Amino acid sequence: MTAAKADQSRQAGLDPDILRTMYRHMVRSRVLDERMWVINRQGRASFWISGMGHETVQVALGMNLRSGHDWVAPYYRDLALTLVLGMTPRDQLLAILAKAGDPNSGARQMPAHFSSREHNIISTGSSVATQLLHAAGIGLAIKVSGTDQVCATCVGEGSTSEGSFHEAVNFSATHKLPVVFLVENNGYAISVPLDKQMPTPDVADRAKGYGIPGVIVDGGDLAGCFTACRDAVDRARRGEGPTIIEAKVQRLTSHSSDDDEKRYRSADDIAATRNQDCLTRCRAFLEETGVLKPGEADEIRGEMVRELDIAMEEAEAAPSPAPESALLHVYGDV
Amino acid sequence: MTAAKADQSRQAGLDPDILRTMYRHMVRSRVLDERMWVINRQGRASFWISGMGHETVQVALGMNLRSGHDWVAPYYRDLALTLVLGMTPRDQLLAILAKAGDPNSGARQMPAHFSSREHNIISTGSSVATQLLHAAGIGLAIKVSGTDQVCATCVGEGSTSEGSFHEAVNFSATHKLPVVFLVENNGYAISVPLDKQMPTPDVADRAKGYGIPGVIVDGGDLAGCFTACRDAVDRARRGEGPTIIEAKVQRLTSHSSDDDEKRYRSADDIAATRNQDCLTRCRAFLEETGVLKPGEADEIRGEMVRELDIAMEEAEAAPSPAPESALLHVYGDV
Amino acid sequence: MPVKNMVTAIREGLRDEMRRDPSVMIFGEDVGPKGGVFGATESLHAEFGDWRVLDSPLSEACIVGVGVGAALYGMRFVAEIQFQDFILPAADQIISEAAKMRYRSNGAWHVPLVIRAPFGGGVHGALYHSQSFEAIFAHIPGLKVVVPSNPYDAKGLLISAIRDDDPVLFFEHKRGYRSLKGEVPDDLYTVPIGRANVVREGGDICILAYGMMVNTALKAAENLHAEGFECEVVDIRTLCPLDRETIVSSARKCGKVLVAQESNLAVSVASELAAIVAEECFEQLDAPVMRIGGPEIPAMPWAPPLEHFYMVDTGKLTAKLKELAAY
Amino acid sequence: MPVKNMVTAIREGLRDEMRRDPSVMIFGEDVGPKGGVFGATESLHAEFGDWRVLDSPLSEACIVGVGVGAALYGMRFVAEIQFQDFILPAADQIISEAAKMRYRSNGAWHVPLVIRAPFGGGVHGALYHSQSFEAIFAHIPGLKVVVPSNPYDAKGLLISAIRDDDPVLFFEHKRGYRSLKGEVPDDLYTVPIGRANVVREGGDICILAYGMMVNTALKAAENLHAEGFECEVVDIRTLCPLDRETIVSSARKCGKVLVAQESNLAVSVASELAAIVAEECFEQLDAPVMRIGGPEIPAMPWAPPLEHFYMVDTGKLTAKLKELAAY
Ligand SMILES: Cc1ncc(C[n+]2csc(CCOP(=O)(O)OP(=O)(O)O)c2C)c(N)n1
Ligand SMILES: Cc1ncc(C[n+]2csc(CCOP(=O)(O)OP(=O)(O)O)c2C)c(N)n1
Ligand SMILES: [Mg+2]
Ligand SMILES: [Mg+2]
Numbered sequence A, B: 001m002t003a004a005k006a007d008q009s010r011q012a013g014l015d016p017d018i019l020r021t022m023y024r025h026m027v028r029s030r031v032l033d034e035r036m037w038v039i040n041r042q043g044r045a046s047f048w049i050s051g052m053g054h055e056t057v058q059v060a061l062g063m064n065l066r067s068g069h070d071w072v073a074p075y076y077r078d079l080a081l082t083l084v085l086g087m088t089p090r091d092q093l094l095a096i097l098a099k100a101g102d103p104n105s106g107a108r109q110m111p112a113h114f115s116s117r118e119h120n121i122i123s124t125g126s127s128v129a130t131q132l133l134h135a136a137g138i139g140l141a142i143k144v145s146g147t148d149q150v151c152a153t154c155v156g157e158g159s160t161s162e163g164s165f166h167e168a169v170n171f172s173a174t175h176k177l178p179v180v181f182l183v184e185n186n187g188y189a190i191s192v193p194l195d196k197q198m199p200t201p202d203v204a205d206r207a208k209g210y211g212i213p214g215v216i217v218d219g220g221d222l223a224g225c226f227t228a229c230r231d232a233v234d235r236a237r238r239g240e241g242p243t244i245i246e247a248k249v250q251r252l253t254s255h256s257s258d259d260d261e262k263r264y265r266s267a268d269d270i271a272a273t274r275n276q277d278c279l280t281r282c283r284a285f286l287e288e289t290g291v292l293k294p295g296e297a298d299e300i301r302g303e304m305v306r307e308l309d310i311a312m313e314e315a316e317a318a319p320s321p322a323p324e325s326a327l328l329h330v331y332g333d334v
Numbered sequence C, D: 001m002p003v004k005n006m007v008t009a010i011r012e013g014l015r016d017e018m019r020r021d022p023s024v025m026i027f028g029e030d031v032g033p034k035g036g037v038f039g040a041t042e043s044l045h046a047e048f049g050d051w052r053v054l055d056s057p058l059s060e061a062c063i064v065g066v067g068v069g070a071a072l073y074g075m076r077f078v079a080e081i082q083f084q085d086f087i088l089p090a091a092d093q094i095i096s097e098a099a100k101m102r103y104r105s106n107g108a109w110h111v112p113l114v115i116r117a118p119f120g121g122g123v124h125g126a127l128y129h130s131q132s133f134e135a136i137f138a139h140i141p142g143l144k145v146v147v148p149s150n151p152y153d154a155k156g157l158l159i160s161a162i163r164d165d166d167p168v169l170f171f172e173h174k175r176g177y178r179s180l181k182g183e184v185p186d187d188l189y190t191v192p193i194g195r196a197n198v199v200r201e202g203g204d205i206c207i208l209a210y211g212m213m214v215n216t217a218l219k220a221a222e223n224l225h226a227e228g229f230e231c232e233v234v235d236i237r238t239l240c241p242l243d244r245e246t247i248v249s250s251a252r253k254c255g256k257v258l259v260a261q262e263s264n265l266a267v268s269v270a271s272e273l274a275a276i277v278a279e280e281c282f283e284q285l286d287a288p289v290m291r292i293g294g295p296e297i298p299a300m301p302w303a304p305p306l307e308h309f310y311m312v313d314t315g316k317l318t319a320k321l322k323e324l325a326a327y
Helices: A003-011 A016-041 A055-063 A079-084 A089-096 A130-145 A163-174 A203-210 A222-237 A267-274 A278-288 A296-317 A323-327 B003-011 B016-041 B055-063 B079-084 B089-096 B130-145 B163-174 B203-210 B222-237 B267-274 B278-288 B296-317 B323-327 C006-020 C044-052 C060-073 C088-104 C134-138 C151-163 C212-226 C244-254 C269-280 C304-310 C314-326 D006-020 D044-052 D060-073 D088-104 D134-138 D151-163 D212-226 D244-254 D269-280 D304-310 D314-326
Strands: A071-073 A151-156 A179-185 A214-218 A243-248 B071-073 B151-156 B179-185 B214-218 B243-248 C003-005 C024-028 C053-055 C076-080 C113-119 C144-146 C168-173 C181-183 C197-200 C205-209 C231-235 C238-240 C257-264 C290-294 D003-005 D024-028 D053-055 D076-080 D113-119 D144-146 D168-173 D181-183 D197-200 D205-209 D231-235 D238-240 D257-264 D290-294
Touching: A016 A055, A016 A079, A016 A089, A016 A222, A016 A278, A016 A296, A055 A079, A055 A151, A055 A179, A055 A222, A055 A243, A055 A278, A071 A130, A079 A089, A089 A296, A130 A151, A130 A163, A130 A179, A130 C044, A130 C060, A130 C088, A163 A179, A163 A203, A163 B163, A163 C060, A179 A203, A179 A222, A203 A214, A203 A243, A203 B203, A214 A222, A222 A243, A222 A278, A278 A296, A323 D304, B016 B055, B016 B079, B016 B089, B016 B222, B016 B278, B016 B296, B055 B079, B055 B151, B055 B179, B055 B222, B055 B243, B055 B278, B071 B130, B079 B089, B089 B296, B130 B151, B130 B163, B130 B179, B130 D044, B130 D060, B130 D088, B163 B179, B163 B203, B163 D060, B179 B203, B179 B222, B203 B214, B203 B243, B214 B222, B222 B243, B222 B278, B278 B296, B323 C304, C003 C006, C006 C024, C006 C044, C006 C151, C024 C044, C024 C060, C044 C053, C060 C076, C060 C088, C060 C113, C076 C151, C088 C113, C088 C134, C088 D088, C113 C151, C134 C144, C134 C168, C134 C238, C134 C269, C144 C151, C151 C168, C151 C181, C197 C212, C197 C244, C205 C212, C205 C244, C205 C269, C205 C314, C212 C231, C212 C257, C212 C314, C231 C244, C244 C269, C257 C269, C257 C314, C269 C290, C269 D269, C269 D290, C290 C314, C290 D269, D003 D006, D006 D024, D006 D044, D006 D151, D006 D168, D024 D044, D024 D060, D044 D053, D060 D076, D060 D088, D060 D113, D076 D151, D088 D113, D088 D134, D113 D151, D134 D144, D134 D168, D134 D238, D134 D269, D144 D151, D151 D168, D151 D181, D197 D212, D197 D244, D205 D212, D205 D244, D205 D314, D212 D231, D212 D257, D212 D314, D231 D244, D244 D269, D257 D269, D257 D314, D269 D290, D290 D314
Parallel strands: A071 A151, A151 A179, A179 A243, A214 A243, B071 B151, B151 B179, B179 B243, B214 B243, C024 C053, C024 C076, C076 C113, C113 C168, C144 C168, C205 C231, C205 C257, C257 C290, D024 D053, D024 D076, D076 D113, D113 D168, D144 D168, D205 D231, D205 D257, D257 D290
Antiparallel strands: C003 C181, C144 C238, C197 C231, D003 D181, D144 D238, D197 D231
16 A cells, blocks of 8 residues: 555545645744744844654644643644644744744743743743653643643654653553653654664554553654544543654754754765655645645645745844843742 | 462473572571661661562572673662672671671661672662663673673662663663663552552563563562573673563562551551562472472571671671761772 | 641641642652651641642652643642652753743743752761752752741741742751751741741851751850850741841841851852852951851761761851851 | 864864773764764764764763763763753762762772763853853762863863763863864873863952853953953862862962852852852952852843843953952
């Protein structure tokens, strides 16, 4: 069975509207992400770290969560996820342009360190995998509160080598907490390839040790990602406990704007990755299956670019933080 | 098949001399351990933490290691293991009596914090599970050095909740390091029962996530313990990588001399544990199978007590450390 | 007022605030049916049940990380670290996460988390059941670090800590749990975080101390009194952020200052206190700011002669005060 | 002598010592084919291969814990923590294990482990790529903490660190990697650990500093010189254990002392330096020991105006020196 066929078979039961919406979200994130690189290359921001190649599964996860009701502990590649949940390109542009109004952190953190109180997206720092324990804690609080909320959290495969990964999964599984662990496996932790990181190719294998489901999805398979996320979120909401979803994704860029992947990856390896672009694959699939009409994909992109241009103008006009504001918000009462 | 039958079937291929030696080691540790409690209850030492109920698998592991050639990173219950490797009752009595000549730490650490440079037993602190990463590091050094050494390390099941457990197993499995992880699962971490610690009853399940063997043994099954340890050590020595051995053992005492298990365990639970004493079970098995002649077990015990009495006299006569010696050994060169 | 020991005061503070506020929950190793290794949570599991008094897995990063998450959600979370010696696996969650959450979210999020941990030596706990790690955390803006010296303060400060919207490290000297006794009201009251307390007035020498050492200082001050010198004893109580005003005004008044602590001195709270006094009281000082503390060795050894060598007791403190008085 | 920058000097130190001693191995995130995120291990993987220059999993406790084990076995182990900000998951291995191994085994075991970590700000690294955590570790007896301020010292101190039989934390200011240049011999040489260095002589004000701040201090000293004041600049170099003799003798000579560091001041190395001077130079001081450092906020923010607000630059340091000169 070809990959496209597999996609189609999984599509069964999925409304074309859902698939079309997923695609729009992906494009929205992608054009923003591309703009971020431009801003960085223009020297207007010292740093960017991209989500390109990870969008499909993030969108799938986001669409299965109830924004502002469910909770999310993301990581730095989750640009698409934050947009699906209701953050805007303007929000993220305010961040990269270091503007006072940045809702993530008031430009205190690097861009791609997401946070939105309004959308129950908790603030993430840079120390990888710490958010997994926060998600477990939120899961515990949900369980104690007796609501039907769910907490989703995301992490790279490299970061699953941290002890926190084990501790968070172990605790969540022990108490059947309503947590969804999404591992975005792009095969690299900066330069360190999977085979120097862990003994098996699949992070999902670990689920066996905790008696919970471990699901592997192709990160370019729109329908597969959607159903895997739906099932995991539903399971958590029913009180049956956590799931590890491992999405095999591609990192379509160097690790970050500070990295040059040519130093440690062969040209072939890089090219192979580019050929697996989830956006291209999803577009082909949606056009093939008639969900997108000819030309519709280009229209969507045009629309997203126009939205982005307006957001960019607004963000550029916004003020920078005042120097002494660095002293604010150390404590609530001092 | 009854437990005794299972024991016998596994016995196949094991020399009665080995079994008898194992039993002697167990008794040697047990009488010393009992004496430690007496010393504590007499008010002559503020602390003891016991290995009673864990002896069989420790002896099995120790007998499969080459003392002074292989390496060991033990934990505080591993009294029997240290004796098999060549430490003496006197050594451990010097520790509990806080004597300067204590080879473990010069009475700087609490008793049961084992160390012997001579026997490649690295010094263990109190922070649980840290030794697992040391073992992985020793495994790495062995691999880099190209010797046929093995490093064994032991830990309680509760301590496998620490991130270090995951980190050590993951790294060792990734590089097929010659490490044996022995989990001594007695069902409690002080008062915390297994079902509050982890989601499945078996730590060995975790091995699946790392693509390595996870073996469960009955910690009262002399032959089963021996063969499991032998296989794991051999596998490591052949360069095929780590194994997790999980021994289901009984904690025959409160957690330590500071604990009173009646506060959190039912009388029935405690009684059931006592009925599973590995020493009693091994004796019954060895007498049933004729490895021990009638009366031989009592003779062994008598012999061990006599040895212990002599050691005790020597230890009591030894000097305490001088106060200012507290300043020594902070650095090698200052 | 009824007289209670330190651990009873702490247990009461926890219990009474849990009765008042259903969002308070306790999480840590052995805090449930066993009631903690020092009995600080005794009877609470029976009263509040499995979810509000929950035995954690054996993982300190989990204890604190889960606490950060639950606190973000809206719980008032009391984490117990069984011994402060074992807080280090949680250092990243405390310093990178809890301390920075409010700041890095520009005030949008905050972490109402209390981390209780018994610390200190003189209890035959050897290297890993005797340490005093307050210096590590008192260096970190975003954290509050509280160390009570008596049962009254312990209860009142603990209730303040639970009600505080920021992470509070609450360090309890384990030697004081049963040995320190004092009057403690039965009802709820608070003692403010961030304020030092002059527990004995005097004009000759100012002693800056916290935790158990305050009690040692009071005894040593009696000895000095017998020799005709009046010591003022300032109980620092909150190590971060420091109450500079009280410290500086007492130091200026006395003109001679001794900083006393149990832990080793290098890069410690005693260093900071001495530096503040040196910087702000230069013109009032009649003698060098002196410090007394543990030796520069990795931790307190087990053998009694070695442990005794480590500890600053009333005798050593009195001798140091006499040296300062004679200056 | 050839002129090299800091990162080149460090790379050379590693390479030359690895050529000399086959027991030296390097372990850390991205240290292999990529050569480290700052290039400190560039070309070493190609020269020494997979086992001697090994990419670790993404786990700092693993990096240091494995290092402790390998060092016990007999390796000379150089662990790299990618950013000092991420050293905290390894805090337990460093403080409970590496620092205490020799002590707790009564000298039987020791840990020849170097932990290299880039630290410091002013590089638009925001909260988690700008911190200075030296205070946490300089408090811990059993550790040595080294911070070079120039390429010559960096190479010589690093070689000393690798040959040292005890754990050495080797903190490299990332802003200096390429910006600091100086003469560095091609061959192997050592600079002793445990000794401060007077890098500029003067009799009016003693500036105590380390790392990048030494360079800022030298520039500020030039500014003061133009105004007729001579500053002595002491490069502390080893923060633990401290070279009290050099510090005290310079402070006594000058009578006025400014301690300058990048990190926030509370309970820090600056506190200890000030406390030592206050205690040991009381009779020679003509002014209060002053300190300058970062503000008491959790870490350095990202936006340029905020970052700039945090840093002690030559202007701020010069202003503070003038205040002290005028006292
Ligand atoms: C605790 C910690 N250690 C190291 C780093 C530096 N670092 C940032 S991202 C990264 C690699 C992460 O790889 P992975 O988890 O696979 O996520 P990916 O970037 O590939 O999506 C590293 C090492 C960090 N941020 N935090
Ligand atoms: C890091 C750390 N946290 C907590 C403790 C306190 N403590 C000592 S033993 C123990 C329980 C260990 O249980 P387990 O691993 O099952 O071993 P067992 O004692 O049952 O053999 C605890 C919590 C410690 N020593 N180290
Ligand atoms: Mg990755
Ligand atoms: Mg156990």
